[in-house]
Amino acid sequence: MLKKRVIPVLLISRDRMVKGKQFSEFRDTGRPNSAVRIYSSQDTDELVFLDIEANQGNDHSHESLISVIRSAAEECFMPLAAGGGIDSLDKVRQLILAGADKVVITTAAVLNPDLIFQTAKKFGSQCVVAGIDYRSGHDGARVWIKSGSVETDLDPVSHACALVKLGAGEIFLNSIDRDGMMNGYDLDMADKITEAVSVPVIVCGGAGNFMHLAEAFTKTDISAVACASLFHFGDNSPIRARSYLRNLDIPMRVLK
Amino acid sequence: MIGIIDYGAGNISSVIHACGRVGEDAESFSEPSLAVGYDRLILPGVGSFRMAMEQLNDLGWPEAIGAHVKSCKPLLGICLGMQLLFDEGDEDGPTLGLGFISGKVGILQTKASHRIPHVGWNSLNSTQTHPIMEGVKDHIDFYFVHSYQCVPVSDENVLARCDYGGKFVASVAKGSVVGMQFHPEKSQPAGLRILQNFAEWDGQC
Amino acid sequence: MLEKIPVLKCCTKCNLPETYETIEFDIKGVCNICRSAEARDDNTDWGERKKLLDALIEKHRGKAAYDLIIPFSGGKDSTFQLLYLMREYKIKPLVVRFNHGFMRDTIAENNLRTFKKLGVDVIEFQPNWHVVKKLMLESFKRKTDFCWHCHTGIYSYPLRVALMYQVPLVFWGEAQADITGYYDHLNDEIEYEDDKKFNMIRTLGITAEDMHDMINTPEDPVDVRDLTPYTFPPVKDLMKMRYCSVPLGSFIPWDYKNNTEEIKRELGWKADQLEGVPDELNPHGEKIECFMQGTRDYIKFIKRGYSRVSQISAFDVRSGRLSTEDAVKLGAEFDGQKPPSLEIFLEYMGLTEEEFNTIVKPMAIPPYDHKFDAKGDAVKTWDFDKFYREDNRPK
Numbered sequence: 001m002l003k004k005r006v007i008p009v010l011l012i013s014r015d016r017m018v019k020g021k022q023f024s025e026f027r028d029t030g031r032p033n034s035a036v037r038i039y040s041s042q043d044t045d046e047l048v049f050l051d052i053e054a055n056q057g058n059d060h061s062h063e064s065l066i067s068v069i070r071s072a073a074e075e076c077f078m079p080l081a082a083g084g085g086i087d088s089l090d091k092v093r094q095l096i097l098a099g100a101d102k103v104v105i106t107t108a109a110v111l112n113p114d115l116i117f118q119t120a121k122k123f124g125s126q127c128v129v130a131g132i133d134y135r136s137g138h139d140g141a142r143v144w145i146k147s148g149s150v151e152t153d154l155d156p157v158s159h160a161c162a163l164v165k166l167g168a169g170e171i172f173l174n175s176i177d178r179d180g181m182m183n184g185y186d187l188d189m190a191d192k193i194t195e196a197v198s199v200p201v202i203v204c205g206g207a208g209n210f211m212h213l214a215e216a217f218t219k220t221d222i223s224a225v226a227c228a229s230l231f232h233f234g235d236n237s238p239i240r241a242r243s244y245l246r247n248l249d250i251p252m253r254v255l256k
Numbered sequence: 257m258i259g260i261i262d263y264g265a266g267n268i269s270s271v272i273h274a275c276g277r278v279g280e281d282a283e284s285f286s287e288p289s290l291a292v293g294y295d296r297l298i299l300p301g302v303g304s305f306r307m308a309m310e311q312l313n314d315l316g317w318p319e320a321i322g323a324h325v326k327s328c329k330p331l332l333g334i335c336l337g338m339q340l341l342f343d344e345g346d347e348d349g350p351t352l353g354l355g356f357i358s359g360k361v362g363i364l365q366t367k368a369s370h371r372i373p374h375v376g377w378n379s380l381n382s383t384q385t386h387p388i389m390e391g392v393k394d395h396i397d398f399y400f401v402h403s404y405q406c407v408p409v410s411d412e413n414v415l416a417r418c419d420y421g422g423k424f425v426a427s428v429a430k431g432s433v434v435g436m437q438f439h440p441e442k443s444q445p446a447g448l449r450i451l452q453n454f455a456e457w458d459g460q461c
Numbered sequence: 462m463l464e465k466i467p468v469l470k471c472c473t474k475c476n477l478p479e480t481y482e483t484i485e486f487d488i489k490g491v492c493n494i495c496r497s498a499e500a501r502d503d504n505t506d507w508g509e510r511k512k513l514l515d516a517l518i519e520k521h522r523g524k525a526a527y528d529l530i531i532p533f534s535g536g537k538d539s540t541f542q543l544l545y546l547m548r549e550y551k552i553k554p555l556v557v558r559f560n561h562g563f564m565r566d567t568i569a570e571n572n573l574r575t576f577k578k579l580g581v582d583v584i585e586f587q588p589n590w591h592v593v594k595k596l597m598l599e600s601f602k603r604k605t606d607f608c609w610h611c612h613t614g615i616y617s618y619p620l621r622v623a624l625m626y627q628v629p630l631v632f633w634g635e636a637q638a639d640i641t642g643y644y645d646h647l648n649d650e651i652e653y654e655d656d657k658k659f660n661m662i663r664t665l666g667i668t669a670e671d672m673h674d675m676i677n678t679p680e681d682p683v684d685v686r687d688l689t690p691y692t693f694p695p696v697k698d699l700m701k702m703r704y705c706s707v708p709l710g711s712f713i714p715w716d717y718k719n720n721t722e723e724i725k726r727e728l729g730w731k732a733d734q735l736e737g738v739p740d741e742l743n744p745h746g747e748k749i750e751c752f753m754q755g756t757r758d759y760i761k762f763i764k765r766g767y768s769r770v771s772q773i774s775a776f777d778v779r780s781g782r783l784s785t786e787d788a789v790k791l792g793a794e795f796d797g798q799k800p801p802s803l804e805i806f807l808e809y810m811g812l813t814e815e816e817f818n819t820i821v822k823p824m825a826i827p828p829y830d831h832k833f834d835a836k837g838d839a840v841k842t843w844d845f846d847k848f849y850r851e852d853n854r855p856k
Contacts (some may be wrong), residue, residue: 001419002370003397016674020758030671037668039592041660043444045377074273077444079399096302099269101401101442124336125302125415126373126401169373182823200371202319212828223376235604235764237666243483243642244826247470253377253397255445256648 003251004217005045006241008231009204010035012051012084015064021180021234023133023148026052029232031066033075035045040076043255044238047072048082048172048202050224054085055107062091065114066098069132073099079201081129083172084147087112092119096127105171109143109163120167129202130168132156134189135176148176156189157196164197171197172226175205180229182208185216194221204228205252210236210244217250223232258282258455259294261431263315265308266337274441278452289319296454297324301336305333305361305404306333308336309353318354328432330459332388338435339406339429347404356433359408366421373403378438380416380426388434388453389415389427396446398438400426406437432459468828469766475775480765480826483642498779501638501646504854508715509559513651514712517705518550521630527555529630534558536750538634540575540730542709546632547579548727550757555626557619557754558688560587563751566751567733575728577648586618592687594853595676598810599600604665605824606762607753607806609672612663613691616654620706629704635717637662654706655797659693668692716780718837721745734844737839738769738799743793747773752848754802755839762836763821766829768796797836801845811853 008206011018011030014085016034020026029035032049049068053061062085069082082095083104092103108115109130120128133148134156143154161170173193175186183206190203200223203216207227216225230236242252258275260268262284273300275282282298291297292360299321301314312318325331333341342353345361351359362376375457377397382389405424418426418437434454440447469478472492477484485493522528531546531554533539536583546552556576576583593610600609623631636652638644643662644652652658660668667675669692708713721744724730732746736755748754748769762768771792778781783791807817818833825831 001378002374005376012363028674029668030674034668034671035666038660038664038666039658042446070269073270076450077270077274078441078442079401079439081446097269099267099273101270101302101439122303122307125403126375127302150262170375181514198371199373202377208823209825209827223371225618231666233366235606235665235826239643239661240482244479246485247479253363254395256393256396 001251002223003253004245005179005202005236005253006048006213006245007048007202007224007226008035008039008044008238009048009226009228010067011048011051011069011228012061012068014058014061015068018052019180020186023176023179025180033071034077035236036072040078040164042237042239044078045253046078046224047076049082049084050104051082051084051086052147055149060084062094066094069100070098077152083129087115089115089118092123096123100228102127102129102170103132104129104132105216106172109168110143110145110154110159110236113162113166114164114167116166120169125167125169127200129170129172130160130163130170131172131174132159132163133174133176139210142178144250155201158199160193161172164199168199170199170223171201173201173203174226178206181206182229182233185225187216188217190216190220200224209234210241214248214250217245218248258296258298259291260284260300261291261317262286263308263311263317263319265311268300270441271298271300271334272404272439274448274451275455278448280455282285282311282368286315289317291324292322294324294329294408296330296332297321298454299331299337299340301334301340301433303336305336305347306351307341308340308347309345309351312340312354313338321354323431325433327432328458328459330454331356331433332448333433333435334441335431335437335439336403339404341428341433341435342406342408342423352373357406357408357428357430358410359406359413361404361406362426364403364420366424370421373401374394374420375401378418378420380418381391382416383411383414384413386429387431387457389412390453391449392446398436398437398440398447402437406435408415418431462722472607472775475778476785476792477771477775478765478767478829481767481831485642493645494640494775495779497638497642497647497767501714504837505612505646505649505714510712517630517707518546518552521705522550525625525628527628528552529554530547530623530626530628531556531632532559532615533583534750535564535572535575536617536748537717537721537724537730537732537746540571540724540728541671542632543575543579543581544724544727545709556583557622558582558583558585559611559614559618561583561608561614561751562587562590562593563731563848565637565749565752566847567731568750571730575709575730576674578728580639584622586690588614588689588690592676594684594809596691598647598673599672600665600667601810602820603667603675605764605821606665607810608757609665609667610691611751612665613659613669616659616663618691621690621701622700622703623704623706624694624698626701629702631704631706632839633706633751634710636708638708639715650733651711652708654708655695656696676744676834708736709832715818717747718745718780718782719775734842735769736802736842737795737798738773739795742770742773742795752844753768753802753806754844755802756806757801759797759803760821763818763831764825764829766831767792799836800839800840802839802848805848806848808850808854809850811855813854
């Protein structure tokens, strides 16, 4: 049977890892290479690297991301996903060649949805993770792009459906409101999205303790939880998360 | 030396590094005529069956790989690479494969409640022993990421199945040819063990 | 009798709760650590392991400046591993001691006696206290574990010395498989104290390079070299030397009670009081090396709802010396008292108790929900007034 996944998220900014709250107030959390080494030693399920500088007009951030992926692929033998400012097939190819297994396309999924189609066609749907960053608003939730700085009039559910139709193999659902607050995931939206699409859904934004992970798995049909603050701040690790969740009968990866 | 076939449709760097991690020399090569120089070949692959076969055919790979297999040298197909070992795939219409193992490749058959692609960690139910699976136990999880499955004609070619709303074939073998639907190079540490086994296997069973 | 903090699921054998790191329960409610201990006792061929140990020692005997390195704290485990190896094999070891700065008098006396009786060369390293304070505060704030300098120093510094002297063989004490589920005895494997284990467990998720970046500020800079003692040495260099860094507990069955009896008998080793633990429950001197241990255990209780008495009881249950029922009673009665050393810790860090509580409480492992002041205060140990004091709290 397929197991549930716990996926650390590494936000990259100027060659460093950072973590913030609601996509701002970022704190330095170390070097990407260190994190890769540690997560690798813990046989982590998967890693997601997101370059948050890409949409801030930093031309070198893509090289930075490629470099991080390349060294990660040399050291660790687990699935790697990379995203942030991916707006061309060329950038996708560079990341795949550097060692990424999947790319996370968020802003371009709104501004140029055909990229999702082209990437899926060339590299396969399983290579394309469609990122959806969203905030709540007066008229309901809305998708935001460019690292949460520009609002669109898209609602996350119909946006997710459209992206899956274009060929996205997974959805990476990220609540900006909950990001870094460590109060739990937005289970409501996670539920809506998992009901609406037939591809695996990864939920992100809000994990503060292992109970939040457990709730996400037991109350919705999400396939994976993504966490950043949980592992940067607090006496937690993916290994401990696995044991904790297994005790609650949530199927987790078996290593030996 | 392990040769990793670079035909423009695979994440080869991870495979190279994984071989390196288990102490085996490995390098990628993109010129089919050089295949004779390698004791073992790995055929990686991501993307579509059709596009991959088009690329392999255009570059003249089938003959070179065929010659390698004919001389009973080990060949490992990973993920799409395993699918390409078969007679035919039906992604985007029927396409002929390399034909080393009888059978076809079609869309993954599973329950409606199960999401496609099949992404994540899942375990194997081995159906026969084989040197390549030495030390691998049935409850250990490997990393899968695919939407298609292989359907071999003969059960004799099946090494292991995997349960995802129904059982699909996760590993195959025939002669000196073996295939893994999962990614051993992404499934540390058990996956690295399989690569080590492959590196030590002489192609006989 | 105080009631046990409710609703934690516990191992039906050793009574450790679900909040214990890496614990997993099987269908009978018995934990993976108990099952691993059973596998160790039932299935491990200790005769074979002893042969491996013999071969390992002989392979390295006389080949370098020392036959092997023995990392040493002076606690019961490291003292036993030194005694055992010297007595059994008559080796020439280099004893390496990473002094975390909180050593107690009894341990100092024990060590002096041990070193003189056995006749060994000893290197002791004590890191820069100014840097240690910064490391303690940063790791406490980020991880609610102030012992980062200790975990990383103890497990990397001896390997650094091994490299310096080109001595490939390093022998540690207890196997991790006897304590947690990161490793186990189920697959008949030898454990290694290597870079993987270091990154997996010892660093708490923060490497030395990262830690330097975190504590180095323009107002109060920290020399990057100050983090060297906490940095795992280059693996390439260790591999070149064909290093072999293993726990003695992978080769001989580890019975800490018998081990302690031996070191008491052979070396005059003395146990000591431990904050928060009644003397009669700790005659074998678990964790008596460090005078901050009580505060460590208290933090554990706030986050996880169990503490040192429960851990000692768990070992006793597994070795057949205590019933599960008694383990439950002892844990409920004694775990969780506030230690006098907390005051010392707060002084070092310049924190108030309220700030301390505010940092630790949110990091509790659910479903445990700590209630402060429910358990009373622990008594001071006899040497409390000898502990180093430094009050950095704002006046």
